[in-house]
Each structure stands twice: as structure tokens, then as C-alpha cells.
Amino acid sequence: MSHHLVGGLEPPYYTVVFTSVQTQELEGYGEVAVRMGQLVKDVPGFLGLDSARTPGGVGITVAYFRDEEAIAAWRRNLEHQEAQRRGREQWYQRYSVHVGRVERSYGFERG
């Protein structure tokens, strides 16, 4: 299991926690999700992304940003705005977003 996790970031930084439950109308979703994952990397101050989804259940994506300006730049991205619109129209039953300023983080890695 060589899955990467975002870690080792120096606080302060920000976590944008996106929790969601999808509909069954997922046409186009996979393609757009991959595109967004590539596009966000171009945002200055973007630090990484973790993502998990229980099949048929809850999905959680955590995006890490250096500062509020980086988050605002991603929010202003027009292709991202269009993806959000499609999400509300088609892919998501519900979602929540929690933007937090991280002052403390730590990790563990098996030796």
C-alpha cells in the first residue's frame, strides 16, 4: 500500500473539507473530477489534496492551501465554478464545506 497522504506541512495553512453524498446521475463526473484535480495544482499556494469515498456512501475531499488568497483564487476559477454548477445540478445530493485554519498537525509512518 503506497498511497500518498498529504503531511509534513508547516502551519499555518488551511484545510478545505468537502463532504458529499452523490446522486446516481454521475455522467461526466469522473472526467471533471480528474480535470479539477489537475487544474487546482496550478493555483499558487495550493499544497495538496486527499480524497476518499465509501462506495455508495459519503465522500470526503480535503484540499490544503497556504493562505486565504489561494482559496479565493481557486474559487474564482471559471472552469471550477462551472464544475460546481454541474455538481449542484446533477452529481450531488448534498454537500458541506468547512474551511479551517490549521495551527497544529502531526503524523505517523510505520518504520
Place this chain on the structure above:
Amino acid sequence: MSHHLVGGLEPPYYTVVFTSVQTQELEGYGEVAVRMGQLVKDVPGFLGLDSARTPGGVGITVAYFRDEEAIAAWRRNLEHQEAQRRGREQWYQRYSVHVGRVERSYGFERG
């Protein structure tokens, strides 16, 4: 799909983001995970929990707390400390924890 998501919390509050990759030695894990999910509910200031795991991949749990004192109380819980010890010894290949203070949150629910 009637999965619940934590939402509608009034800032400020805290997100504790726990990302992990498991080992293949999961004996005892399910039972302890269920127990921890019950036990944390008794912590004053605990606000909720979201959890997702991609099969064979990354898991993300987000715990929501009203304040730092609530997080500290959960960290002091001895049964929780024992579960963490077993996690490092047996269940987790790696994990990261990011503690963030939330000043802004929002959500969407299909009408």
C-alpha cells in the same frame, strides 16, 4: 441515499482531519472503531463525525469540536489513547492529523 453529513454548525468550531492508510492487519479494528465512535459522543463540545474510506486505499475521518478544550478532553481519554497505540502498532501504515479552526462553512442540499 439518506447518508447524513455534518453541516449547519455555527463557526467558530474545529475540524480534526485524520487521513490514513491501513495495513492488512485489521484484526480488532472494526470493533474498536465502532467503540470510539460511540465514546467520543460523550465528550462535551463534540459536534459530529464524518468518515469515508476508498476500499484498499485512503481513509478520511473528520471530527468536529466546539473548542480546543473538547479536543484536549478527547485526547486525554485513556480508552482512546489505547486505541491510538494499537493503531500505530497494528492497523495503520501511516496517518496524518490536521487540526483547523473553522471560521466559514456552507452547504447544499437538493430541493
